[in-house]
Amino acid sequence: MKILYVASEAVPFASSGGLGDVIGSLPAAVSRRLGSDSDVRAVIPLYPSVREKFGDQIVLEKEFYVPLSWRRQYCGIWSIVKDNVKFYFVDNEYYFKRNLLYGSFDDGERFAFFCRAVLEMMGAVDFYPDILHANDWQSALSVIYLKRKYAGIREYSEIKTLYTIHNIEYQGKYSLDILEDLFGISNRYRYLVEYDRCINLMKGAIECSERFSTVSPTYAGEIKDPYYAHGLDPIIRRNEFKLCGILNGIDVDYYNPKT
Helix, strand or coil, X not given: CEEEEECCCECCCECCCHHHHHHHHHHHHHHHHHHHHCEEEEEEECCHHHHHHHCXXXXXXXXXXXXXXXXXXXXXXXXXXXXXXEEEEEXXXXXXXXXXXXXXXXXXXXXXXXXXXXXXXXXXXXCCXXXXXXXCXXXXXXXXXXXXXXXXXXXXXXXXXXXXXXXXXXXXXXXHHHCCCXXXXXXXXXXXXXXXXXXXXXXXXXXXXXXXXXXXXXXXXXXXXXXXHCCCHHHHHHCHHHEEECCCCCCCCCCCCCC
């Protein structure tokens, strides 16, 4: 089985919290569980911290240009192998050479570029996974683009998607005015991402994915409740048939109090 994890952060390369912990350890755990017949990989942006910590270890795999609406932007793909998992890094200094992972005015454009680059990367490195596992709003567009822009291409047509919600409070909300100009999504697919009079990327990923999950069975139950769902509970309940909660584990080596 071939699996590609798509996320905005991963320990030890760049991390701001629990998402980074998961992407830093889950792919290796899944690789060990599946054994030699598996090929598990992950991809995150190339932040400055990656070069600072691993600059002498990462290698350049490919260079190409990514189409995003009317823009064509440079993309370099770098890689490193850690715990039997190949990690890819999407390089574009305009978008990712910044001190903060999130909080920039153009986060929507940054992660739209990242998600489109992930899909273009598959062809560039000749790796088409059986499962694309996207995480949180920053990688939601990888699911949407796959199902609405790439599904007609033979190599992409059989890829299944799992979308995991780590924190439902952050949903990737943007004005509908920029649907085509910034995200490059045709207006005919507006219904997939439109919610509460705006673009909601998390909603779009839930609608497009074969399955979606949360970081615990308890959280899977909570996000069906208006109190916890930050307005997304009707979408969660409508898609409940493909929802499951899987309890986050812990990397007992990384979080070993002895070391």
